[in-house]
Amino acid sequence: MNQIGFDNEKYIRLQSENILKRIAKFNRLYLEFGGKLFDDHHASRVLPGFEPDSKIKMLLNIKDRVEMMLVINAEHIEKNKVRGDLGITYYQDLMRLIDAFTEAGLYVGSVVITQYAKQPAAQKLRRKLERLKIKVAYHYHIENYPNDIDLILSHDGYGLNEYIQNERDIIVVTAPGPGSGKMATCLSQMYHDNLHGIKSGYAKFETFPIWNLPLDHPLNLAYEAATVDLSDVNMIDPFHLKTYGKIAVNYNRDVEIFPVLNDLLKQINGVSIYNSPTDMGVNMIGFCITDDEICQKAAKEEIIRRYYEALVEIRKEDTSDEASSKLLLIMKKAGITIEDRKVCEAALAKAESSKGPAVAIELSDGTIITGKTSKLLGASSAALLNALKKIAGLPDIKLLSSKIIEPIQKLKTEYLGGHNPRLHTDEVLVALAIEGATSEVCQMAMEALKKLKGCEVHSTVILSEVDIKTLKKLGMHLTMEPVYSTKRLYHKR
Secondary structure (H helix, E strand, O other), X not given: OOOOOEOHHHHHHHHHHHHXXXXXXXXXXXXXXXXXXXXXXXXXXXXXXXXXXXXXXXHHOOHHHEEEEEEEEXXXXXXXXXXXXXXXXXXXXXXXXXXXXXXXXXXXXXEEEEOOOOOHHHHHHHHHHHHOOOEEEEOXXXXXXOOOHHHHOOOOOXXXXXXXXXXXXXXXXXXXXXXXXXXXXXXXXXXXXHHOOOOEEEEEEOOOOOOOOOOOOHHHHHHHHHOHHHOOOEEEOHHHHHHHOOOOEEEHHHHHHHHHHHHHHHHHHOOOOOOOHHHHXXXXXXXXXXXXXXXXXXXXXHHHHHHHHHHHHHHOOOOOOHHHHHHHHHHHHHOOOHHHOHHHHHHHHHHHHHOOOEEEEEOOOOOEEEEEOOOOEOHHHHHHHHHHHHHHOOOOOOOOOHHHHHHHHHHHHHHOOOOOOOEOHHHHHHHHHHHHOOOHHHHHHHHOHHHHOOOEEEEOOOOOHHHHHHHHHOOOEEEEOOOOOOOOOOOOO
């Protein structure tokens, strides 16, 4: 059984209650959401028991009062900026988010296009959204933002921005990625609300860092590891410490912008209810940890995974070695090394004994299963089948016969022009599903697939993109040695 260290139901309840407490202070609340609103796999990895769609479920608790406002930077549309984690443009992700929120049962009220300067792509997006009956507003560049408060809070600043007349009192402001202008959108709307006689407020929803845990708690260090490319640094909130005499953890960008942000809030509403950036937050996640030891262990595993991920990116020449150096420092703070990831040692040992690429999988009960490269299967495919046999309680038999595998290999090489005849993980699973129609043992192996979720995996070589995606879809936590399986100069990702 996978160990649970987080109470997801309590989180959904407490989080929605805390947002309702905050809205009680205003007629309308703009709630800036940082990070991922759904598919939050980082949180689910470091907080065992946290469900990736927990934030959506929390909002659905109060959905009759919630209106979604999405923000996208016009320059990001024009330049086809791509989300590295999803491999799609910000424009495509905006559409994906609208669909996802609508299908979940949340009301998408509007889209704000920031930094608008008559970009053709932004104009095209507006026309498309308005045909879909979604309100759209242009927001413009303001010189010396956010320091020139007099200009910002004038007819030539926020006053030039188009105003969205919201229909509900909790406005969740989110975006496809960083740099979209969420905070500025919230403040611009508040400025116009004030002109319309509406008392509106601002709050921030950030899952990490967890403000009521120690600065160097592994969960907060794992957040630093996850955002190492952004140079985010956790720090003690000096404003909170000065006002309340209590230690709270925040991160550098929120601490640095707080004096300016708070001045803006004071001038818009005449008063601010906040004494620190921590006051602005509504995050209750730290109160829902039920087993700190389990969560610490999960967070340490995540830090090591992030380190391996950085090494692979360096090998692919997508980044400098600065990230891996920072991650080594984070690992030192957490008191861990790569030797603490048991599945790595098992994979390397298998590779040495088999004289080829190998993969190891650590099952939920701690059992480690390995797989090696053969003429028929890649190492990840072999390890996957071996793990399924173990979980299903099957003997060490061949689940797939050569009669099934060889025709697929022939299709790949002779008809589709492939060079690698070995079956990838997705091909193995399709073959297993076909065999399952007539084979009871294959059917048992298929039913064991759901128990792979949360299992740790390590490969001694960089896997193909198809294998990486398949393992991730199964919910497995993958790391790889920064080594290619061949010496070819071109490697398909």
